[in-house]
Amino acid sequence: MEHTTHNNPHNTRHITHNKLLRVTCYVLRDKGFSLLETLVAIAVITVGLVGVIGLIAYTISISRVSPNKVIAANLAQEGIEAVRNIRDSNWLDPANPDWDDEMDGTPAGKKYVLEFESNNPQDEYVLRFGGGGITIDSDECNIYYNNNDKVYIQDDNVDPNSPPVGWNDTLFNRLIEIKRVQMPPGPNYYLKVVSQVSWTDRSETPHTIILEDHLYDWKQ
Secondary structure, three states: OOOOOOOHHHHHHHHHHHHHHHHHHHHHHHHHHHHHHHHHHHHHHHHHHHHHHHHHHHHHHHHHHHHHHHHHHHHHHHHHHHHHHHHHHHHHOOOOOOOOOOOOEEEEEEEEEEEEEOOOOHEEEEEEEEEOOOOOOOOEEEEEEOOOOOEEOOOOOOOOOOOOOOOEEEEEEEEEEEEEEEEEOOOEEEEEEEEEEEOOOOOOOOOEEEEEEOOOOOOO
């Protein structure tokens, strides 16, 4: 017995309509995932850009600070070397029996301004006692840049409001402190030399570099 299948046009339309609904749902779902992925991507890019901008700002600030740190470190080292040079010059002077002449340190410490005397090649560096009230921020501690000789220089007699022609005031101040430290059990002692350089950058952030050295009368 044969069964004849009759195609119902209404059923065909119903099936086609269902397929269209399913396809439409798939398309809407795909669009929803794409929008979410786009938002996530935008968030990731935004976070990355913020990090990059922060890194650029930090790099710029470091590039400004680093040269000042190098200059300050050299100025502090110059202070140590200058005091050591005075000690060595005392040894070479037969008329000077004291190895710590001009470096009169006390247990409490004395503070000095280091001056450079270009007119006296035998004694170019001179320590000027700054008195008990001097601090690293005092005008006497200002460091100038001599455009004529291309050197940094200190002079506690210079008025910071009217420096000599060719001298430019810099960001840096320097102060040297010398302490006499007793070495028991005998009368011998050594000098503790501290060279401090400070400056304030454009963002009004203070910086300080401190170097320390111990000088001995090793010729005894």
